[in-house]
Amino acid sequence: MTATQLVPPATETGDAGTRIASAEVLVTSPGRNFVTLRLRTEDGVVGLGDATVNGRELAVASYLADHVTPLLIGRDAHAIEDTWQYLYRGAYWRRGPITMAAIAAVDTALWDIKAKLAGLPLYQLLGGRSRRGCLAYGHASGADLPELFDSVRAHLEQGYRAIRIQTGIPGLGSVYGVASSAHAGVGGGTRYDHEPARRSDVPVEEEWDTRAYLRHAPRVFEAVRAEFGPDLPLLHDAHHRLTPIQAARLGKSLEPYDLFWLEDVTPAENPAVLRRVREHTTTPLAIGEVFNTIWDYRELFEEQLIDYVRSPVTHAGGITALRRIFDYAAVYQIKSGVHGPTDVSPVGLAAALHLGIALPNFGIQEYMKHSAETDEVFRPTHRFEDGLLHPGEQPGLGVEYDDEVADAHPYARAYLPVNRLSLDGAMHDW
CATH class of the missing domain: 3.30.390.10 (Enolase-like, N-terminal domain)
Known part of the structure; x- marks a missing residue:
């Protein structure tokens, strides 16, 4: 032998x-x-x-x-x-x-x-429960401040204890991340509250103006703090749209409003540029929903350039790989902030909750509620109560796939929008 x-x-x-x-x-x-x-x-x-x-x-x-x-x-x-x-x-x-x-x-x-x-339940194999539940944040948005305030109130009534703030920008039409915008259908296709992509043969093109955004964002958070007080944790996503110096300016201008985090301030391909952002602002930074492996984070962790890890189970190699990333992050007092909108299925969300409930360095979990049709296909057993997500006690993930319902919903091509600068029509990050 x-x-x-x-x-x-x-x-x-x-x-x-x-x-x-x-x-x-x-x-x-x-x-x-x-x-x-x-x-x-x-x-x-x-x-x-x-x-x-x-x-x-x-x-x-x-x-x-x-x-x-x-x-x-x-x-x-x-x-x-x-x-x-x-x-x-x-x-x-x-x-x-x-x-x-x-x-x-x-x-x-x-x-x-x-x-x-x-x-x-899966979390028991990951070390058992470390907390009662996973703190979740929801997505409040509006084309203008009154619409945004209505959205914030609706989320508070649903039990959210932390809220992401996104608004339209004066002079621009549809803005990605503003699901409830009255302009959401502009440019063709349909935008759903549960699906930010548009069902169309090609991506919808949106306009972008960085200077207008940088002027508008601090005013929005000033108004939200005046309306809802100092205690509500507020988050904001810049969607990779800024250069490093622009990101530094935004982080500094938002410091008076005590953000829980500022997310994806600049394209992630060159992590070293976050040194410049870190030099200029104490606003906590969240990065990584487009990262796929532990290697993407090495420099960010070792230089302590971020505060929250955004990778989801679905896109970072699964529970095995993401647990390694979070264990590495814990060495530098960096916490989890797992990506969790509706482009992660109830299966992916359940996996994140089982991991999150066990993690010693859990931070917060993004949570957009899936549509009723989605929940009919996947039949999840996790639940949302008093601002916390709970993975449930069923053996495994606690999700069951219904073939008959799923087969009634065939694939339909859909794309997230693309951005062009309003000044000259050049392609831009979003």
């Missing part, structure tokens, strides 16, 4: 019943598009993973169906770490949102199976 035969590969270990017997890639569109991986063991235990990449859904569906699922059949469902390494290190082309979303779906589905086999 050779040395390589002494340790059987993962495909030959474990009880026969825990081997993966089938892997299905499911695409549905109950108001927006979702990609779900469903794994089933030989004993019939089912695990779900979210693989949704907004506006590129079919790319990750193909990656999974054509290149990943054939590798899973016969593997031991318990071998989560080995499977993660097999899919990441075994591929020559690593990283990127499509690859990491596919790995995340496999990883999450395997954790779902493992927890069901253990008869425990």
